[in-house]
Amino acid sequence: xxxxxxxxxxxxxxxxxxxxxxxxxxxxxxxxxxxxxxxxxxxxxxxxxxxxxxxxxxxxxxxxxxxxxxxxxxxxxxxxxxxxxxxxxxxxxxxxxxxxxxxxxxxxxxxxxxxxxxxxxxxxxxxxxxxxxxxxxxxxxxxxxxxxxxxxxxxxxxxxxxxxxxxxxxxxxxxxxxxxxxxxxxxxxxxxxxxxxxxxxxxxxxxxxxxxxxxxxxxxxxxxxxxxxxxxxxxxxxxxxxxxxxxxxxxxxxxxxxxxxxxxxxxxxxxxxxxxxxxxxxxxxxxxxxxxxxxxxxxxxxx
Ligand code: PSU
Ligand code: MN
Numbered sequence: 001x002x003x004x005x006x007x008x009x010x011x012x013x014x015x016x017x018x019x020x021x022x023x024x025x026x027x028x029x030x031x032x033x034x035x036x037x038x039x040x041x042x043x044x045x046x047x048x049x050x051x052x053x054x055x056x057x058x059x060x061x062x063x064x065x066x067x068x069x070x071x072x073x074x075x076x077x078x079x080x081x082x083x084x085x086x087x088x089x090x091x092x093x094x095x096x097x098x099x100x101x102x103x104x105x106x107x108x109x110x111x112x113x114x115x116x117x118x119x120x121x122x123x124x125x126x127x128x129x130x131x132x133x134x135x136x137x138x139x140x141x142x143x144x145x146x147x148x149x150x151x152x153x154x155x156x157x158x159x160x161x162x163x164x165x166x167x168x169x170x171x172x173x174x175x176x177x178x179x180x181x182x183x184x185x186x187x188x189x190x191x192x193x194x195x196x197x198x199x200x201x202x203x204x205x206x207x208x209x210x211x212x213x214x215x216x217x218x219x220x221x222x223x224x225x226x227x228x229x230x231x232x233x234x235x236x237x238x239x240x241x242x243x244x245x246x247x248x249x250x251x252x253x254x255x256x257x258x259x260x261x262x263x264x265x266x267x268x269x270x271x272x273x274x275x276x277x278x279x280x281x282x283x284x285x286x287x288x289x290x291x292x293x294x295x296x297x298x299x300x301x302x303x
Contacts, residue, residue, distance in 0.1 A: 004067070007065035016051065017297065018117050020045070020290065021103055028263075031077035032077075040287060042054065045294045056100055057098060064115075085101075102124065117296050118153050125166075127139070138258070143174055147175060147222045148221070150222065152212050158188070161263075177200060178198055179200045180202070205296045228285075231288050234284035
């Protein structure tokens with residue numbers, strides 16, 4: 001594992017650090033825009049008083065904190081970077097591959113590096129069953145890793161391309177507390193609220209920090225999911241949302257897309273078919289989440 005001097009120094013000095021993932025850049029946003037977002041996200045973390053640590057695997061080496069040149073490589077068109085979940089870290093390292101890490105992969109690395117807070121866009125979850133199948137075996141490893149890794153992940157819930165209700169049930173089974181940041185409902189990524197109520201609502205970064213500390217001391221060793229709705233000004237209209245969802249699901253079914261390719265294909269459809277509206281929404285919520293993650297990291301360090 002290579003940790004940049006800036007991140008290593010911050011960790012040694014016990015300053016707030018926020019982990020950032022690379023899959024949302026390499027596989028979730030189009031080339032060009034992704035590179036801008038990589039910088040915007042790091043700047044947002046700094047503006048809120050924490051040090052950003054973007055995480056990826058390059059040349060078969062885990063990298064915690066990336067240089068500008070490394071971010072260029074990660075975001076380049078046709079970089080062909082693998083999408084690395086937690087299970088893929090060993091193979092990628094041993095076989096000297098490059099890869100962008102998912103929430104699952106990033107969480108494992110961040111925890112090993114001693115970074116307790118991680119800001120991102122949308123959590124992976126339980127997929128809806130493919131047409132003709134009774135149930136989906138496509139359940140993101142993000143959920144399992146959160147159950148066994150004491151890290152706090154800040155996200156805007158999961159996209160409605162997933163089975164939100166089933167995802168919430170699995171989080172309960174896996175003993176992951178789900179907090180709503182100034183909301184009583186699980187957020188649905190492009191929309192501020194799904195119809196599914198949450199058990200716990202928090203109002204401030206200090207309250208989140210208090211929950212995280214109590215959970216660490218008395219909880220079952222799992223992570224904490226802090227769900228933060230997309231800013232109201234950036235929320236997608238219900239009509240556009242419903243149309244994109246129906247079209248995207250039809251495309252996935254027609255093309256027989258499966259497994260880890262489903263989310264990138266759907267995201268690409270959303271971005272193309274909405275002429276960038278979904279892209280702007282996606283960027284806005286990521287910036288909001290990493291800012292909140294930095295505020296939580298600061299609160300954890302000052303109390
Ligand atoms: N949701 C998004 N954008 C993303 C992802 C999810 O809105 O880029 C990425 C995250 O890295 C997440 C991963 O961890 O997809 C989940 O993939 P899978 O469903 O294959 O586990
Ligand atoms: Mn999956």
